[in-house]
Structure formats: structure tokens, C-alpha cells
Amino acid sequence: MMNIMEEIDKINQQLRIKGYKMTPQRELTLKVLLENEKDHLSAEEVFMLVKERHSEIGIATVYRTLELFAELHIVEKMNFGDGVARFDLRGPDNTHMHHHLICNVCGALKEIKEDWLGQLEERVKHEYGFQVTDHRLDFTGVFNNCKNTECKREGKAKAV
Amino acid sequence: MMNIMEEIDKINQQLRIKGYKMTPQRELTLKVLLENEKDHLSAEEVFMLVKERHSEIGIATVYRTLELFAELHIVEKMNFGDGVARFDLRGPDNTHMHHHLICNVCGALKEIKEDWLGQLEERVKHEYGFQVTDHRLDFTGVFNNCKNTECKREGKAKAV
DNA sequence: GTGTGTGCAAATCATTTGCAAGGGA
DNA sequence: TCCCTTGCAAATGATTTGCACACAC
Numbered sequence: 001m002m003n004i005m006e007e008i009d010k011i012n013q014q015l016r017i018k019g020y021k022m023t024p025q026r027e028l029t030l031k032v033l034l035e036n037e038k039d040h041l042s043a044e045e046v047f048m049l050v051k052e053r054h055s056e057i058g059i060a061t062v063y064r065t066l067e068l069f070a071e072l073h074i075v076e077k078m079n080f081g082d083g084v085a086r087f088d089l090r091g092p093d094n095t096h097m098h099h100h101l102i103c104n105v106c107g108a109l110k111e112i113k114e115d116w117l118g119q120l121e122e123r124v125k126h127e128y129g130f131q132v133t134d135h136r137l138d139f140t141g142v143f144n145n146c147k148n149t150e151c152k153r154e155g156k157a158k159a160v
Numbered sequence: 161m162m163n164i165m166e167e168i169d170k171i172n173q174q175l176r177i178k179g180y181k182m183t184p185q186r187e188l189t190l191k192v193l194l195e196n197e198k199d200h201l202s203a204e205e206v207f208m209l210v211k212e213r214h215s216e217i218g219i220a221t222v223y224r225t226l227e228l229f230a231e232l233h234i235v236e237k238m239n240f241g242d243g244v245a246r247f248d249l250r251g252p253d254n255t256h257m258h259h260h261l262i263c264n265v266c267g268a269l270k271e272i273k274e275d276w277l278g279q280l281e282e283r284v285k286h287e288y289g290f291q292v293t294d295h296r297l298d299f300t301g302v303f304n305n306c307k308n309t310e311c312k313r314e315g316k317a318k319a320v
Numbered sequence: 321g322t323g324t325g326t327g328c329a330a331a332t333c334a335t336t337t338g339c340a341a342g343g344g345a
Numbered sequence: 346t347c348c349c350t351t352g353c354a355a356a357t358g359a360t361t362t363g364c365a366c367a368c369a370c
Contacts, residue, residue: 023324042359044359056327060327060328060361061326079241083335084359085359104293110288110290116280124261128303131302131304134299134300139281139290139292140296141292142291143289143290144289183343183351185350185351216351217352219352220335220336220337221351223334224336324367324368324369325368331361331363332362333359334359340351340352341352342350342351343351345347
């Protein structure tokens, strides 16, 4: 993975190209996302983490920033069924090539950082006449080594 | 696909086993789901369709019914990013073996009624020590024959 | 200055819940 | 009777919006 400052620079450029500015709020939001890349943070979680370093920020700004990042394909807005939107950084080229394993028992969420769907996308193209631009693949189940039998899916999307 | 009355009977039994009753509201909700199997209806859409035949029903009942059906694995509660939960009937054994194609241009949603993930589930099991119980696979992109270039994803999950 | 970005508070919208009443075993 | 179920209205909680102000080019 790239250096955080490099990432920020690159996204700074992306913003400028589209006529947006890199503000302290946006930069901090980005840092928080980069530093917690493995967790799939909700807007509220991002807000609290940003607030630790920049206490004047308002939650509406975080929502607006995340929405902007989603439009620019910097992050992906996902919903794992716990009632809040969660934000997942995309890859270096803003590609989306990872999948999720979600443990039913402890709620842990692990990423598979590979793209397993090349063949299936070909199949979709030929059999269904559908040109794929993005995909989403989540597996739910249980980790063999999941010890956490009492806490049942408490709505946290914590990295494993 | 099975006869609607047979389906209802079967689900009736599932309910009884768990100590629940088949009420007119539940039966109508089920009928609406079966009759619109290809559309992925939201709770509000189900509510309006049920209301046409049973005008006294309250929307809370529909929410509670759909939640119950989801617990019993009769339907699956899904989120396609348009801000509402949508409900997808499961197969005859309450299995979940279909995938989605979502057109970015017209918003159409088509189901692939096959399970393409057997191999990948094996891979997850061996490489990640994760026992899969369910999965979700959505592709977004464009249908080659999508004519609908002006209407951009209006939030409807209409069957194609 | 013009337009973009921000914080605050109020508004919105889907969904959930409390509660009193209905109805079947 | 007991417990499940329902409709209504009110509550909830995440997200969005209106607005006045601040800031950068």
C-alpha cells in the first residue's frame, strides 16, 4: 500500500480536476479512512475519529465529504445490514477488487484482497449481454477459529 | 416454480412449527411477494400492494411481517443503495442461489438464477478457514441492449 | 466579488416501538 | 385464559438540507 501522504496528494489532484478543494476537513476524513482502512467505518465513526483531531467539525460535513468521495469513486458506500452506511476505500486506481467474509457469530469482517470474478464477469458479458463495471461479493458464515460464541453480531464491522 | 397455493401452504407449516400463525395479513404479504417475485419490492411497495386488497392493514404490520419472513429465511432483506430495504424471495428450500445484474443506466435489476459460487466457497473454506452459510453477488454495469439512456437510476428496482 | 465549503439546527424519511384492543386455541 | 397479532400514533435514528457566515482565487 502507498504512503499516506502520496495517497492524499493523488486524491488532492482528483479533487482539483473536478473543481473541488482539499480542505482540512476533507484531508482529515481521508486520513482517518486510510489509517483505518481495514475497518469499514460508518459516517458516525469517521466523524468521531476526525473530531478527536479537529473538534469543530460538524457531522454534516463528514456526510457531505463521504458522499463526495463516493461520487469520485474514492470510497465505496456499502451496506452490511446493520442500519448504517459503511465506507470502504477503493484501490489505488479506484478499482474495486476485494470481497468480504462476514462472521455471523462475532460480526468480524475480513477482506479478501483479490479479484476472483474475472471469469464470471466474462460469463455475464456473453450469456447476459451485460457489461460489468463493478461488483460486490460478500460471504456470510463462520470462521473456524471464531471463539466468540456469546457475542452475536453486535453491529460492529470490525476488521479481523 | 411452484404453485402459489402450495408455496403458501408450505410456509404456513413453517410458521406453525415456530409457533406463529398464518394471518390474512401475512398471507397477502406473501402473495404479493410471490406475484412480484422478479421485482425486489420495498416494504412500502409491499404495503401499497397489500393495501389494495386489504385496506385496513397498517404499514407496521408489513414491516413486522417482512422482518419475520427474513428471520425464517423465507425472504432475504437486501440493500441496493437506494435508501430502502428490499425483499427477495428465497428458493424452494429457502436457499439463496441467485445473483443480481444491476444496470447503471436504467436501474433495471435482473436475477441470475444459478449458483456460480460453489468453487469459490470451497476456496474460502480452505484458504481462509471460513465456513460459508450464505453469499451475495451483485454486478453493476450496463446491458448491451439498454436503450434507456436518459433515465439514470431512478431508485426503482424493477425487474428487467 | 463569486463560488465553494462549513457548522449548526431543523427537517426528512425509513423503520421501530408502545400500547390498547382483537382473535384464535 | 393466554399469547400472538394488529393498527394507530408517537418515537427513533441515520441522513439531508436551509441558511448565514468564512474563506480562497
